[in-house]
Amino acid sequence: MTLDRRNFIKLLGGASGLALAGHAAAQGKAPAVSAGSAAEIMPKGSARRVVVIGGGYGGTIAAKYLRMLDKSIEVVLIERNKEFVSCPFSNFYIAGLMPDMKALTIKYDKLAANHGIKMLHADATAIDAAAKMVVTSQGRLAYDRLVVSPGIDFMTDEIEGYDAKTPEIFPHAWKAGPQSALLRKQLQAMKDGGTVVIGVPLMPFRCPPGPYERACLISSYLKKHKPKSKLIMLDANPDVVSKKGLFTKAWNSYYKDIFQYVGGQVTKVDTKAKIVVADNFDDYEVAVANVIPPQRAGNIAVAAGLTDDKKRWCPVDAISFESTIHKDIHVLGDATLLPSDGGAMPKSGYSANSQAKVCAINIVALMNGKPTTELSAINACYSAVSETESVSVSHVFKVVNGKIKITASAVSPADFSIAKIEKAYGESWLKNVMTEMST
Amino acid sequence: MKRKWSRWSLAAGALALSATAFAQTPAQTPPTPEMVSFACAGCHGTNGGSAGLLMPSLASQSKESIVDAMKKFQSGERTSTIMGRLAKGFTEADFEAMGEFFSKQKFHATNQKLDKAKVKKGAELQEANCSRCHLDDGKDGKDDTPVMASQWLPYLQMQMDMYLSGARKMPEQMAEKVKPLSREELDALLHFYASVK
Known part of the structure; x- marks a missing residue:
């Protein structure tokens, strides 16, 4: 084991780091752009208009279902990228089990053409809730209702030494695309015998089972190709936060010689010396470090003042996901904070998909002066535990007294007796969910 | 560890606060x-x-x-x-x-690469054995008989395997018809259903 212990005064170092950092927080502040200063684009005609920000798991589905439910509503989908790459299943790519990211990638042209959605490839930078205007890199545009599905951004100032360039050396790969490619490349270039560290942030974060699935698949890769290497997971949470029994079983039965689960929060990174420091009194000399920073709602949500007083997540109601801060603005997916009674909806792709449909149904009702409908939603999520086996977690959500309640929640059997077939089901899940988003 | 726990309780407090800070207007109708x-x-x-x-x-x-x-x-x-x-x-x-x-949703036709000879053989078998319940070449079904037409072949094959292994229970009428058929004949039937558009 190449693990190197040194005698840093970590508690002190960590604390001063937290207090001093701040440079990275600037991206979360509201930009000094007022809606009035940018030229108006796509002027609104007589049709009612919903603008959707973010073409991911939530935004594409909201845009599509709004149009499916009421063709008289004009829908504009704002997305900065020409393609979307799915985080679900990107661990397969990272671990070398997919040749490329094609199966994870969608374009927007068919979706837009099939449903008459107007695409705007631009960066949404601010929202003027009073004037009902979105400011983008191409100009401002008006809305009657706005759906914000911004995903997550990172609270990097909580990690000492973490700056804008850190992910280029220590990739988070928690937004799929170039970051996934970088982590894969680093793993493949690593010499046998190296130490890989995965740093898991405190909950809540995007995709609770994601880090643990990644631990399984990277361990599997190392076991096969670099068996002298080690993978250490530093988990800031008091325990494994998702599918614990199943992941623990996989680690113990398949990856014992490779994988080690350690309690500890990453408090400091040094990309030059290649060191990751944790609050468990250890620091780690790494060959590859996958540090996943703590998360909050995507930048636009913070900039628009849609987040709570911690500037982290966006409080919304459980009917149309309307912001409880700004009227006529709805927030979906990872960015939300929902009123829940005993267990929140996980920040998963499937949750965002399901929420988007609830949101669309009730936005259409509200815009047409019709009664709203009680939420009914699902989360269904597959995680790989090895190259050939997956496990699943499923939830059904209903609303009781205005709060989301889980009416069913279960995971796969602990003996992996259906894990091979669930691997195949997972592939069909991906195919259907990606087809739903892109057609 | 202490610090982590205090962070957890802080986060939990924030959740509780935001959940109660706004009066909820309930949705007006039960799920449609x-x-x-x-x-x-x-x-x-x-x-x-x-x-x-x-x-x-x-x-x-x-x-x-x-x-x-x-x-x-x-x-x-x-x-x-x-x-x-x-x-x-x-x-x-x-x-x-x-x-x-x-x-109320429109029939979903699929395009699948299928063995033509099997499809042909399956069509004959369907007519002779299954058409009393699997109506209209499997595009419709008697009572609770599901639509088979255009389902993906791997799905149909998996279900048939479950029927044959006993993991899924066959309705009596189906069991009577399935029993005399060989594996090849059953596979031909599934090819036929998958081909129907």
Whole structure:
């Protein structure tokens, strides 16, 4: 084991780091752009208009279902990228089990053409809730209702030494695309015998089972190709936060010689010396470090003042996901904070998909002066535990007294007796969910 | 460890605060067929038209077949992986709503690469053996008999394997017809159903 212990005064170092950092927080502040200063684009005609920000798991589905439910509503989908790459299943790519990211990638042209959605490839930078205007890199545009599905951004100032360039050396790969490619490349270039560290942030974060699935698949890769290497997971949470029994079983039965689960929060990174420091009194000399920073709602949500007083997540109601801060603005997916009674909806792709449909149904009702409908939603999520086996977690959500309640929640059997077939089901899940988003 | 726990309780406090800070106006009507059924599409495709090879299309299934399947998943009478777990979160009224929704959706035709000889042989077998319940070449079904036409071949093959192994219980009439048929003949039948558009 190449693990190197040194005698840093970590508690002190960590604390001063937290207090001093701040440079990275600037991206979360509201930009000094007022809606009035940018030229108006796509002027609104007589049709009612919903603008959707973010073409991911939530935004594409909201845009599509709004149009499916009421063709008289004009829908504009704002997305900065020409393609979307799915985080679900990107661990397969990272671990070398997919040749490329094609199966994870969608374009927007068919979706837009099939449903008459107007695409705007631009960066949404601010929202003027009073004037009902979105400011983008191409100009401002008006809305009657706005759906914000911004995903997550990172609270990097909580990690000492973490700056804008850190992910280029220590990739988070928690937004799929170039970051996934970088982590894969680093793993493949690593010499046998190296130490890989995965740093898991405190909950809540995007995709609770994601880090643990990644631990399984990277361990599997190392076991096969670099068996002298080690993978250490530093988990800031008091325990494994998702599918614990199943992941623990996989680690113990398949990856014992490779994988080690350690309690500890990453408090400091040094990309030059290649060191990751944790609050468990250890620091780690790494060959590859996958540090996943703590998360909050995507930048636009913070900039628009849609987040709570911690500037982290966006409080919304459980009917149309309307912001409880700004009227006529709805927030979906990872960015939300929902009123829940005993267990929140996980920040998963499937949750965002399901929420988007609830949101669309009730936005259409509200815009047409019709009664709203009680939420009914699902989360269904597959995680790989090895190259050939997956496990699943499923939830059904209903609303009781205005709060989301889980009416069913279960995971796969602990003996992996259906894990091979669930691997195949997972592939069909991906195919259907990606087809739903892109057609 | 102490610091972590205090952070946890802080986060929990924030959650509790935001949840109660705003008065909730309840939604006005109980879940509609759309509300209950849209959520299924993440796995079964938009409006129940599946693109995933192991997921059945629900589009154009009869209300009876949907309700029957969901009840059997819920009770455990029908073996499943995730469906039984999900079905437990829904009521019989929800199943009715799902049946209402999916029965009104347009038949989902698929394009699959299939062995033509098997399709031809399967067509003859279907006519002679199965057509009393699997109506209109499998595009319709008697009572709770599901729509077989255009389902993905891997899905159909997996279900047939489950029937033959006893993991899924065959209705009596089906068992009578299936018993004399060889594996090859059954596979030809499945090819035929997969080919029907």
